[in-house]
Amino acid sequence: MLPDSNVPEGPMADKWENHKFNIKLVNPANKRRFTVLVVGSGLAGSSAAATLAELGYNVEVFTFHDSPRRAHSISAQGGINAAKNYRNDGDSVYRLFYDTVKGGDFRSREANVHRLAEVSVDIIDQCTAQGVPFAREYGGLLDNRSFGGAQVSRTFYARGQTGQQLLLGAYQQMMRQVGEGKVKLHTRMEMLELVTKDGEAKGIVCRNLTTGEITSHAGHAVVLATGGYGNVFYLSTNAMACNATAAWRAHRNGAYFANPCYTQIHPTCIPASDEFQSKLTLMSESLRNDGRIWVPRDPDETRPADQIPESDRYYYLEEKYPSFGNLVPRDVASRNAKTVVDQGQGVGPLKNGVYLDFADAINRDGKDKIEERYGNLFQMYERITGEDPYAVPMRIYPATHYTMGGLWVDYNLMTTIPGLYAAGEANFSDHGANRLGASALMQGLADGYFVLPYTIGDYLAPKLGEEPLSVDDPAFIQAEADVQGRIQRFLSIGGTRSPEHFHRELGKLVWEHIGMARDRNGLEKAITEIRALRDEFWADVRVLGESETLNSSIEKAGRVADFFELAELMARDALDREESCGGHFRVESQTEEGEAKRDDVNFANVSAWEWHDENTAQTKHIEQLDFVEVKPTQRSYK
Numbered sequence: 001m002l003p004d005s006n007v008p009e010g011p012m013a014d015k016w017e018n019h020k021f022n023i024k025l026v027n028p029a030n031k032r033r034f035t036v037l038v039v040g041s042g043l044a045g046s047s048a049a050a051t052l053a054e055l056g057y058n059v060e061v062f063t064f065h066d067s068p069r070r071a072h073s074i075s076a077q078g079g080i081n082a083a084k085n086y087r088n089d090g091d092s093v094y095r096l097f098y099d100t101v102k103g104g105d106f107r108s109r110e111a112n113v114h115r116l117a118e119v120s121v122d123i124i125d126q127c128t129a130q131g132v133p134f135a136r137e138y139g140g141l142l143d144n145r146s147f148g149g150a151q152v153s154r155t156f157y158a159r160g161q162t163g164q165q166l167l168l169g170a171y172q173q174m175m176r177q178v179g180e181g182k183v184k185l186h187t188r189m190e191m192l193e194l195v196t197k198d199g200e201a202k203g204i205v206c207r208n209l210t211t212g213e214i215t216s217h218a219g220h221a222v223v224l225a226t227g228g229y230g231n232v233f234y235l236s237t238n239a240m241a242c243n244a245t246a247a248w249r250a251h252r253n254g255a256y257f258a259n260p261c262y263t264q265i266h267p268t269c270i271p272a273s274d275e276f277q278s279k280l281t282l283m284s285e286s287l288r289n290d291g292r293i294w295v296p297r298d299p300d301e302t303r304p305a306d307q308i309p310e311s312d313r314y315y316y317l318e319e320k321y322p323s324f325g326n327l328v329p330r331d332v333a334s335r336n337a338k339t340v341v342d343q344g345q346g347v348g349p350l351k352n353g354v355y356l357d358f359a360d361a362i363n364r365d366g367k368d369k370i371e372e373r374y375g376n377l378f379q380m381y382e383r384i385t386g387e388d389p390y391a392v393p394m395r396i397y398p399a400t401h402y403t404m405g406g407l408w409v410d411y412n413l414m415t416t417i418p419g420l421y422a423a424g425e426a427n428f429s430d431h432g433a434n435r436l437g438a439s440a441l442m443q444g445l446a447d448g449y450f451v452l453p454y455t456i457g458d459y460l461a462p463k464l465g466e467e468p469l470s471v472d473d474p475a476f477i478q479a480e481a482d483v484q485g486r487i488q489r490f491l492s493i494g495g496t497r498s499p500e501h502f503h504r505e506l507g508k509l510v511w512e513h514i515g516m517a518r519d520r521n522g523l524e525k526a527i528t529e530i531r532a533l534r535d536e537f538w539a540d541v542r543v544l545g546e547s548e549t550l551n552s553s554i555e556k557a558g559r560v561a562d563f564f565e566l567a568e569l570m571a572r573d574a575l576d577r578e579e580s581c582g583g584h585f586r587v588e589s590q591t592e593e594g595e596a597k598r599d600d601v602n603f604a605n606v607s608a609w610e611w612h613d614e615n616t617a618q619t620k621h622i623e624q625l626d627f628v629e630v631k632p633t634q635r636s637y638k
Helices: 012-022 043-055 093-103 110-130 162-180 245-252 285-289 316-320 330-345 359-365 367-385 440-463 474-493 499-514 520-540 552-576
Strands: 035-039 058-062 183-186 189-197 200-208 214-218 221-224 263-269 292-296 354-357 394-403 420-422 605-610 619-624
Touching: 012 110, 035 043, 035 200, 043 058, 043 162, 043 183, 043 440, 093 110, 110 162, 110 440, 162 183, 162 440, 189 214, 189 245, 189 474, 200 221, 200 474, 214 474, 221 245, 221 440, 245 420, 245 552, 263 285, 263 330, 285 367, 292 316, 292 330, 316 330, 330 354, 330 394, 359 367, 420 440, 474 520, 474 552, 499 520, 499 552, 520 552, 552 605
Parallel strands: 035 058, 035 221, 058 183, 221 420
Antiparallel strands: 189 200, 200 214, 263 394, 292 354, 354 394, 605 619
16 A cells, blocks of 8 residues: 655645644754765755755765766756746746646646745745856846746746756755765765665665675665656667666665656657667757747648748647647647658658747847857757758657656655655656656756755654664675676676667667557557567676676666566556556547547546566555646646
8 A cells, every 4th residue: 555645734835834844853963863875966866965964964975977967967958947927927836836737637746746836936046046047137137938838937047058057056065065074975886776674765785887896875764866767768868877777676675666657758859860879869848939840731842941931831839729839738749749740741851850940030039139048059959960950940859858757755755665765857746747848957956955855854853863774784785685696697698689789679669659659559569578578688688798897788787677677567557547648648548639638537646556576567556636726627728
């Protein structure tokens, strides 16, 4: 059974404030007696580490990068949402809350979303005080732009590099604590096992990626801030090192995995140029503010884009969704792009894209203004494609980007394993079935700066005086042995194909059957074929080299092995959820107009899956979702 979600009683607007008052606290003198292990150094991890250390806790941070600054949060481009209402256009905490619940297609926990909207306003103040160079208006106020799923401008940004600037802000605060001796930083370390005893999280086992050394680390609590699992698709906008191993190791040790079928396809990526690419490049959603999306009406069109007259252009989002136009949410924009390409109206050498055209905006505002807003994005596009987006339209197509599923957490961000917390994209809690653009950075910083530092004390306070479990305890010794055994298993197979080969083949299966559109036959086929490919992997993977040294092949093999198990669970979850909602689109469940059709009677819930063993299917547990403030309706952006 699922534990209590710990959502506070009382009016929605008062839940978080009341909860902060009612949970247990650790006084400043006692915080130094506790050690917290933070795995991951992106926005959620760095902000949590910096804040916990500032409060007085002893913190250890683990990152598989050579520097925390290389965490994938640095790749976020377009902005961060906050309900400041600087534009005086009708925004508010409640409207941000409403847009997020609606954008997630009524599959998120209301209380968590409202808290996110509340603390969003504090995030901007915190980051501005840190020196994050947000764009400003002529009067000195921070500037805003629009993003999909909203009719107000609430997205704060730093050109097209918002994630980088926010991460540098959190990073510098964390490194200040490293200098103070309150944070111990471990670089080039990958968590390969969670250690539990008597049902509680006690520490982690890591492999040094440079030396191959296996080490154990103990703490009073463990925080996983390790991002999502989008690379299960192989081709995605994620950095190639992004993986699901830390979260999956936790799942195998008792942490329930929630809503794995909720994966987001970002509508604004550079289309693949051939089948040998290893990743895809994201073009910020902010470009949809000024770019108009269209395809030729005639599938046989051969003229260059600038020679196609307006009458022969199909601005499909503007025609179908006049109220939101090109700023519909990501799931809607992505499915519509897939539809027109499937109908033969795609553009580019492989006919696998749609146009994102800035000609009108350049004529209206001038090239200088567009360059000021998006210059680094345009430059990146030209370097990759060889095409000048000031002169010809960009070509874009949807690609796997973000995952809304993740480890199940309660209101305190604690998983089903006491003492184990999940923050940012690693948890499932705030986005439902579809994340609105510019909300990932908001959630990561909300969890790290403002939520976890309060709620972790509720677990730690009763443990005052307890020492962390000794790394000589049998629980650690067994965990280390399990890690060593797994590595030796990889090395002993001696097959003929690389881990990369199996990852690419897995990605093809997942994209084809668990991608933008899913149906029963495809999902059942996916489960069968994923299992067969997994068996082939364990029989024929070739991992070269040795374990006691730098060995990227070992790293890759471990991550791909976990992706196999995760991919099968994604298919099972998608097969079980016989409705369409947000990024989960079952072909069998759609309206006459081709929109997602929910089943609120049977599926207004969270699916949280419990691991048993490799030969037993996970058990599904249900958390019922109650919508008090925002009544579920058929989403409409027309």
